[in-house]
Amino acid sequence: MSGLVYELKGDQRAAAVPIDNVWLSASAGTGKTQVLSARVLRLLLQPEVEPGQILCLTFTKAGAAEMANRINAVLARWVRLPATDLAKELGHLGADMGPDTQARARSLFASVLDCPGGGLRIDTIHAFSQWLLANFPEEAGLIPGARAMEDRERVLLAREVLAEVLERGDARLTEAVQRFTRRKEPGALLGWLMTCADAEELWEGPAGWQSPVDNRVRRLIGIPADADGAWANEGLAPGVFPDDAVRAMIAPLVEWGTKTADKCLDFMGVWLAMGLEQRIEAAGGFRGTLLRSDGMPMLNLKKPRETYPHFAEGQERIAEALAEVEARRALLALADYLSDAFTIGRAFALAWGEAKAREGVLDFSDLIRKAARLLSGQAASDWIRYKLDRHFDHILIDEAQDTNASQWDIIFALIGDFFSGAGARGDRIRTLFTVGDYKQAIFGFQGTSPENFARAKGIVEAQITAAASGIAEACINTRAPTWRALELDQSFRTAQPVLDFVNEAIAGLGHEAFGLDTPPRPHIGYSGPGLVTLWHPVAPHDSPEDDAEFAGEEEEEAGPDFLPHEDTVLASKIAEQIERWVKGAEPFVLAKGGSPRHAGPGDIMVLVRRRKELASQIVAKLQARRVPVAGVDRLRLGAPLAVKDVLAALRFAAQPLDDLSLANLLASPLIGWSQEDLLAHVPRGREVRLWEHLRRADAAVPVIATAEKLRDLLRRADYETPQALIAWLLTGPWQGRARLVERLGTEVNDPLDELLNAAFSYEAGAVPSLAGFLQWFDAGEGELKRDSDGGAGQVRVLTVHGSKGLQAPIVILADATGEPGEARGLSLVDAPLGEAAAGEAPRRVPLPPLSKAERCGPVAEAADAAKIAQDQEHWRLMYVAMTRAEEALFIGGSLGKSRRDKGPHDDSWYAKLAPLFAGEALADPLWGARQEWGTRAPPLVQVDTGIAGGEDEPLPAWATRPIGPEPRPPRPLAPSAAGEDASADPPLAPDVARQAARRGSLIHKLLERLPELTESERAAAAQGWLARQAGDLAEDTRGEMLESALAVLAHPEFAAIFGGEALAEVPLAATVGGIVVAGTADRLLVRTDEVLVVDFKTTRRPPASAAAIPLATQRQMAAYVAALEAIYPGRAVRAGVLYTHAPRLFVLAPDTIAAHKQGLDNPQQSYLPPELE
Missing domain, CATH: 1.10.486.10 (PCRA; domain 4)
Known part of the structure; x- marks a missing residue:
């Protein structure tokens, strides 16, 4: 984050006023995060506001991190900013610029760091709920150490709970599971059970659903508690069924006298003679005679319908009677299915709650639910809110349109005393700032609803208005809370031509399509080129070239990962188009900011409506063309x-x-x-x-x-x-x-x-x-x-949901031809009844997966309402997708075989946006045709340098000369690995070798530590050290090591080596003849005229003479000598090998050293350890 503060203008500046309660509607790209950050900064600048009194709630962790980084970056800059620049930035925010405010601004960074937790409380609603429960665990009914579950842990526990429920041996429950799984796919059961588990409030309290659930189910769908087959079929009984209409139709049919009439008469005669039981079996006979297969009147009975008006009326009465019977049968079948579903769901939900309590875990639903209950509806709620009043005086809510009803309950509880003058600090100014955009409410699948946003606005406005009126009427000498509803429509992200297209799209669809009560204000963008392009949709075998390109591809079997042929072609074309833009074949010019340039991979964002195989295929095609791509977001x-x-x-x-x-x-x-x-x-x-x-x-x-x-x-x-x-x-x-x-x-x-x-x-x-x-x-x-905003220099392929809060100069809508999705998450409202339910609010009851035939009665009405809501979200998703673009928006898609001739689905984005493009289509070498809206940025012009052209001069010789090899060495040479030892001891068994290596290491450590002690202290210190470091070794083994080390130290010949002037374990490094030599000398004695380096060897078979020293050791010592000669030029360097077992010191002859120094001459550079300087 740069930490720059941009000047706020208009409603942006008004929204940042820290003493006002603000409800801000911010269209896409209007600087919402900037305003939110500015509001926090303005609050921090108030003398009476402490950082810990501010609470910011956001929808995502990324949003919380972005806001925190932005605010901290500004505060860090203010600490060291010159006074004039600081005053300017404070003025940009609309704050006071005086010396006191500047002094406070410079101290804020430290104040924020001193907050509990190390910074401002900027959290998601889930993180805040978790913090709340952690602070009041006993009041929330949590066991010590309760924690939130991971997704995989949740699935595993759910399977375990389901197994426990089935193992109880409840016959009714087992039969219900069997019937449910026969009706639905296997994976549907666990999903439904988790839905029931999330609806915990449905099973709790005096008005909760109890077992058996049959009567509750019947009341939910509006049928009698004792409804059965007789109830469903009673409309067929003689005297109830419109037999008079049947009789009235006989004469016209006799007069008609055709085979069709005879067929109808035969059935009608039999029907009138039947009792109820026979009619139940025979009712289907009306279809194909008087009625069509769909139950509607048969219209080919033309003559009797035209001649006798009551004939058509009779058909309709019969159709209505049979439809009523079928509706009752469907409701009865639905009741049986729902009874099974809720029987299983209730048992699982209760067991699920017990399992979570037993394991000490919470899921995301628990965090919100328990936090809401903690703040309202229980004995300790008033006390908890009182404690929180001492924490938070200013609450800011981001992405409020994506806040669900339960989350709003938490917010309402937090602000409950803000405007009443009650609470822990009723004399202080307390504010609420809320920002959102109804048009960007796209997370309905997570239980959010934009209606909650509108409802919350009404509640807050009513509370503030009432509080202000109360203060005015009471003539209290205190400042009344203020309420401001503001709107941002000036986009700093998108060019005006693109926003003109967005405005036309909203107007063409109508504001009702987005769920809005009134038309939104037109979007205003920045001046500059902007382009919207509609690509011709890809259809199966659009061209011979497509056939040739994909003829060799094997057909894949249909399945969840199956990608149709046309989508494969679409992915290939999108990848090729991007390659043309970024690799120069068809460069795309970007002009935002006044500095035209060619687009690169990082300027492009590809959006898909759903996370399916198309996104992965686009990534694969881009990789095949070696275009940098960040991969799909999830x-x-x-x-x-x-x-x-x-x-x-x-x-x-x-x-x-x-x-x-x-x-x-x-x-x-x-x-x-x-x-x-x-x-x-x-x-x-x-x-x-x-x-x-x-x-x-x-x-x-x-x-x-x-x-x-x-x-x-x-x-x-x-x-x-x-x-x-x-x-x-x-x-x-x-x-x-x-x-x-x-x-x-x-x-x-x-x-x-x-x-x-x-x-x-x-x-x-x-x-x-x-x-x-x-x-x-x-x-x-x-x-x-993946971090969706972290793919610098790479094409990003995201879902529209994943792109929320992001932007790119070029945006491609890859699957705009798709139809709206099916409505998900159907539910009905269950109003509690009886004395036990007094004061209970109606509860929303989720419904299990339902086929089209099962959606009858009130369920059909709920499905229709859900479909309307789903369609509205479909268009809001389109709005979000279009407004990610800064300068260019490209719209494409594919058509399956069934829609090749029909074109895109009528309710697809493509179908609704296509009419906005005026004029004829342009020929396109890749897409076949395209249509454009707006203007392209002019192509970049090669700047004339003023240098006259001429024939190319030949390059100088150095320009074509091959680069020389890198300086040696790629890695340092360790003297201890300076060569193979042809005279090595026979190899030892692995366990013997490990023991020998350990013995040598321990003796080395003793010889390193003991010289610093007096002779009288050495034995005791060595015994204690060996006991601690090698207590597992036999005592005689440790004694032998001790004797060996002490004998070396006591030998008069070695006195200088272990004297006070000698150094132990000295790191050496020098460049010798172009080779870096690096190692550690066991002992190093440096005098004015000579240097002695000694290496310890702990082998039990020391050589008889210096000439018998192994060649590898001789080479090692030669490397040490060469390195030391570079480090200490002008001094004689001698090398010795001390065999501790003898003990005996061999000083290698100069001729021996010289023989092994070949290739290590010409020292170039030395690195002297600090202790030798």
């Missing part, structure tokens, strides 16, 4: 091919006879078989498993090599943890990461890293096992979430 961790390949290896390791996993592994980059290889080597008989086939003795050579790799995997799987096994697959001999990157691109790195993190998380909470990890992973794959 990805299921189990979805990327690289993760699937690694999981296939793990599944094979856990179960070698899993033929499918093994086949997937073989065909993956980890093994690298082609499909032809796989077909050539698979077993021909079903009774032979693939792994058994691969490891047979007579297999081909490639198969034998592959089988050995797989055996290595199986061996490691027996003792490695899942994380270690994944790491070995990726970085070990298989080089899995490199192979996957080579085949699939660098896009695989993030998912692979997250897979490793997932394995780490699993191992942190369970005893690790491969089978356990796979079960844990499959329970909930989790999501890979």
Whole structure:
């Protein structure tokens, strides 16, 4: 964050006034975050406001972080800003610019850092709720250590709870589950149960739903409690059914006298003679005679309908009677289904609550629900609000349109005493600032509703107005709270031509389509070029070129990841278009800010309506063209091919006879078989498993090599943890990461890293096992979430929801031809009845998944209302998508086979926006045709430098000369590794070698530490040190080490080496003959005319003479001498080797040193350790 403060203008400045209560409606790009930050800064500048009294609530963590960073950056700048510049910035905010205010401004950064928690409280509503519960755990009914659940943990616990519920042996419950799963897909059950768990208030309290739920269900859908088949069919009974209409139709049919008339007469005669039981079975006979198959009157009975008016009326009466019967039958069937669903849901919800309490965990719904209850509706609520009154005097709410009803309950509780003069500090000015935009309410799938935004505005306005009136009437000498409803429509993001298009789109659809009561104010943008382009939609086999390009692609089986042919073509064309823009074939000029330039990858954002395969396909196509791309914003961790390949290896390791996993592994980059290889080597008989086939003795050579790799995997799987096994697959001999990157691109790195993190998380909470990890992973794959605003220099591919708060010079709406989604989350209102429910508010009852036929009665009405709300959100989503663009908006999409000739769906963005483009379409080499609105920025003109042109001069010789090699060495040479030792001791057994190395290390440490002590202190100190460091060794072994070290120190020949002038463990580094020599000398004695370096050797078989010293040791000492000669030029350097076991010191002869210094001459640079300077 730069920390710059921009001048506020108009309603921006008015909204920042710190003593006013403000309800701000801010259209897209109007500087909402800037105003919100400015409001906080203005509050902080007030002498009576402390940083801890401010609470900011945002919708996302990213929004909270952005606001905090922006405010902290400004406060940090103010500390050191010159007085004139500080006064200017304060003026930009509309604040006082005097010396007292400037002094306070400079102190705010420290004040904010001193706040509890290290800064301003800028939180999401969930984070604030968690803080609230942590401060009042006993009042909230939480056990110590309660924590929020992770998504995967929630799924695992839900499965465990479902198993517990079914194990109870309740026959009614078991039968209900069986009936439910027969009607719906398997995955629907758990989703419905979690919906019931979230509706906790439905099962609680005196008015809560109790078992059995049948009567409650029937009342919910409006049918009698005793409704049964007789109730449903009573409309068919003689005397109830309109038999008079049937009789009245006989004469006209007899007169008509056709075969159709005879058919009708035969049925009608039988019908009139039937009793109720027979009519129940025969009612369908009306269809195909008097009525159509859909139950409406048969219109081909033309003559009797025209001749006898009562004939048509009779048809309609019969149709209505039969429709009523069918509606009752449908309601009765719905009641049975809902009874099953709520029986299961209630049992699960209650068990779910018990399980969470037992485990000490909370989910996101609990955070909001318990925080709301804590603040209202229980005995301690008044006291808690009183305590909070001492905390917060100023509350700011961001993205208020995405705040749901439960979250508003928390906010209302927090501000309950703001305007009444009551509370802990009734004499202080207390304010509420709310900013949002009804047009950007797009998170209905998370339970939010823009109606809550409008309702909350009315409630707050009424409270403030009432408080002001009360103060005026009472003539109290205090400032009345003020209320200001403001609106921002000046966009600083988007060019005016693009906003003109947005204004026309809103006007064309009508403000009602967005759910608005009144038309919004027109958007105003900045002056400059702006372009909106409509690309011709891609349809199956649009052109011969498409056919040729994709003829070789194999058809994929339909499934959840299936991508239609036309979407593959669309993704390819979008990638090619972007490549043309950024690589010069068709450069796109951007002009915002007055400095025209060519667009780069980081200037482009591709938006999709839903997170489906199209987004991933666009990313893949861009990567294939080597266009930098950040990848999709969110990805299921189990979805990327690289993760699937690694999981296939793990599944094979856990179960070698899993033929499918093994086949997937073989065909993956980890093994690298082609499909032809796989077909050539698979077993021909079903009774032979693939792994058994691969490891047979007579297999081909490639198969034998592959089988050995797989055996290595199986061996490691027996003792490695899942994380270690994944790491070995990726970085070990298989080089899995490199192979996957080579085949699939660098896009695989993030998912692979997250897979490793997932394995780490699993191992942190369970005893690790491969089978356990796979079960844990499959329970909930989790999501890979990327920072959507962090892809600098890369194309961003996002959902519209994920793009909220972001912007880009060029925005592409990739799937604008899609129709609105189906309404989700149907619910009905259940009004509590009886004395027990006195004072209880109506409860909203969620409904399970319902087919179209099951949506009858009040459910059909609820579905219609939900559809209207869904359509309104569909258009608001379009508004959000269009307003991400700064300079250019491109609209495209694809058509399936069913819509190739019809065109885009009537309610698609494409269909509604296309009529706004006037004029004929322009030919386009890639899209076939396009239409444009607005103006393009002019192409960049090559600047004339004034230098006359002429023939190119030849380049100088140095320009074409190859670059010389990098200076040696790529890594320093350690003297201890200066060469192979041809006279090395015979190799030791591994355990013996480890013991010898440890013995040598301990003796080295003793010789390093003991010289600093007096001779009388050495033995006791050494015994104690060895006991602590090597207590596991036998006492005689430690004694032998001690004797060896003390003998060396007591030897008169070595007195100088271990004297006060000598240095221990001295790091040395020097460049010798172009080679960096670096190492650590055991002892170093530096005198005015000479230097002695000594290295310790602890071998039990010391050489008999200096000539018998191993060659590797001689080379090591020669390297030390060469380095020291560079460090101490002009001094004689001698090298000695002290064998501690003898003990005996050998000083190497100068000829020996010289013989091994070849290639280490010509010292160039030295690095003297600080202690030797």
